[in-house]
Amino acid sequence: MSHSNGKALRSVGTRPVRPDGIDKVTGRAVFSADFNLPDALSGAVLRSPFAHARILRMDTSKALALPGVKAVVTAGDLPTISDEQAQINDQPPDFRDLSANILARGKVLYEGHAIAAVAAVDTESAQRALQLIDVEYEVLPHVIDVQQAMEPDAPVLHENMITRGITPAPTRPSNIASRHEQIHGDVELGFSQADITVTEEFTTQPVHQAYIEPHACMARVASDGQTEIWCSSQGQFMVRAYCARLLAMPLSQIRVIPLEIGGGFGGKTTVYLEPLAVMLARKSGRPVKMEMSRADVFRATGPASGSYISMKIGARKDGTLVAAQGILCYQAGAFAGSPVRLGCMTAFAPYDIANVKMIGYDVVVNRAKSAAYRAPGAPMASFAAESLIDMLALRLDMDPIELRIKNAAREGTRTAYGPGFREIGYLETLEAARAHPHYSAPLGKNQGRGVASGFWFNIGGQSSAAITLNEDGTVMVATGNPDIGGSRASMALMAAEVLEIDVNLVRPQIVDTSSIAYSDLTGGSRVTFAVGMAVTQAATQLVAELKQRAAKLWDVPDGQVSWRDGCAIAIVDGSDECLSLAALAAQAGKTGGPVAAHVSLNAQGAGPGFGTHICDVEVDSDTGRVTVLRYTAVQDVGRAVHPSYVEGQLQGGAAQGIGWALNEAYLYDDNGALLNPGFLDYRIPVASDLPMIDTVLVEVPNPRHPFGVRGVGEVPIIPPLGAVANAVSRATAARHVDLPMSPPAVLKTMQRAARRRR
């Protein structure tokens, strides 16, 4: 089934105003903290002041006795999760860890780790109650840095953590949760064929997703246990499943109502407050609202893993890459589960290299548990790989895009992580970047131009969509995936395309967990692809049904009816007949009742995504301050359903990547307490930091989607780290290997390089 072949598209590829636009420019849209219920209590969380400590004793009686306090919960109120219940379908998360993350059990593992929660009649009483909770700690030595955490004498976070993936299994516990190995070809043989090798070590710091909306939720529990949760997340079904597993409740007892989500970027693919709110609501018998402060968000949620990476590539004199090798150590935070495996898989995926060996270590440290952040695991690995490619280009005196074109993965290239690529558009992004006027524009003094590419898998997954024909001929499209950046618009456009009607006749809705079948969460760049596929199929079914209804009204065989411009048409008794959606809807009662279609599927065939970015910088030689002068992001997007929002993904991802490269880092004091849990000192890029971000949408259609869609949202955050670092390195004639490239760090690297040149 392909709607894109041979037929001009009428809706897909246009730029209508988004269906939820008016609500969002007038302040009417209801985000998580905007939802209120009469009689709701205010919930608050007590958090650890220590990075690593044993909880010797906790007494909540004084807090409970405070007037206005209605409930207190601690880890003892959470059900114990058995080994069998620890995972769903052998997939992360580990619910024993998640349970211990939402309320610490026995030990606190990072500053900000939740240890108790209270509900009171107002926020002041709740805050006072927190101060009355008496906790006795035994402070333990802590470790923040990933390399230090791997040392044999490092403080151990989990006494039962035996490194997985090593044979024979180690006998002593450590902070290395697992070792991952990925071997493709024979890397020793590969390096023996190399004329040139380039080796370097890289570090990157954890960065927060820094969505502007802090986590918040409301929960209400009826006396029979029926539970409602209003919250913003990247998946209402995820919230339902996680709360059910953490609280040992049947799914049918929980209804999650999605509110507008104020940014997520992967950081809202888990739960923090929701189970606490449910427990407090259950204990108190009243609705409970909980909101995180910005400091809580920084201390206790996210971030993306920091990393230490050692990497080496080998090439022939002509630039042909023959081998690549890497050791990647990722900070998981307090519990296992960094995306290091994805880093190993993605680092060299843009290239056709016969011999690749990658080893990854997942390492726990006394920081908040890391969470997904846009292409989890890929940007830091790509930063290392793309820096090495740039160093090789300089050594060979080759144009960096030429070098990439020479080694680019194409259709049929077998990836180092296993499967072969089918139709991909990497080469097309490189050619578009080379042809872009930006690439040949002159550079001034202290200026440099960097190029980097990036790869992301993109995923499909379980998705549901329901389409209903209203009595007046307008159409409702219901899906179960939060709209995080304009997906309502793309759902409406795809439905309108199939129905051949004006997009304004289609009203998309994001519905609660009791109103549609299960859908995987909004993540993995999957919604426009996979949920879009469900919408497209549902719309196709609706058209088929409507043609049958028209055939019934005309008393002709079904096959005689076709569909055009939103109407059933047929030649009946020699004359052209036409029934519009409105006419068919009006007569639905006579032809079999209301017309609707529901499709649930597990979408396969997500097309991989590739991007190539060009970045110009100027470096102040006195201060080391980097200014991004010009930026161009090129990406194969398959087919842009709503090009404005696709461009927005490229621009937003680039800006986040620039922040990762230049500004963003966590600062800790000697006790492991975060020094910059706020937007003043954790500085994400602001408007005056950035130039316009030019975009080029390359469209190499994904043949396994009806409109050729590929996932888009994650690729754009991968190339910027390398692109900015390569630009700074070329501007300063010194290689910058540690992120962020803050002014003092840049200056230091420049001075060291100058000393070496003397």
Add this chain to the structure above:
Amino acid sequence: MKQHICTSINGEITEFLCDSSATLLQVLRDNLQLTGTKEGCGSGDCGACSVMFNDRLVCSCLVLAVEAQNSRIDTIEGMATGDKLHPLQQSFLEHAALQCGICTPGFLVAAKALLDTNPSPTETEVRFWIAGNLCRCTGYDSIVRAILDAAEKMRHAETGVAP
């Protein structure tokens, strides 16, 4: 003891009771249910709670509610006239200048404050004016374009010359 405050919000005389420690943001959101003004940080760093206070652009999380006595407050809820959007609101829609939308009310209030005093800002002036408003989704590109375009349309509407 609660304080009794009388003020003007979006042109309407409004009375409320608040603790002397309450911020204007808390009162707008919790007492008056004007939840279009958002809290992103509570420390004046993100601009999501931007409102006009006696024609001055402020972060409402940094203003005490009691300061609003006999003042004039304008919020995002008052920007459109009936069902007619302000040109900035329309421009944000046309330029897809929002993805998640949580920062949008703050940007609109800030942008209107800019155009009220400087009807023809340069790109650089726009970028520095909105540097106090954080957006994590868009990279600011579409926001800057939306503001520049709205400014141009408003200038032409003023002079009656089509752009």
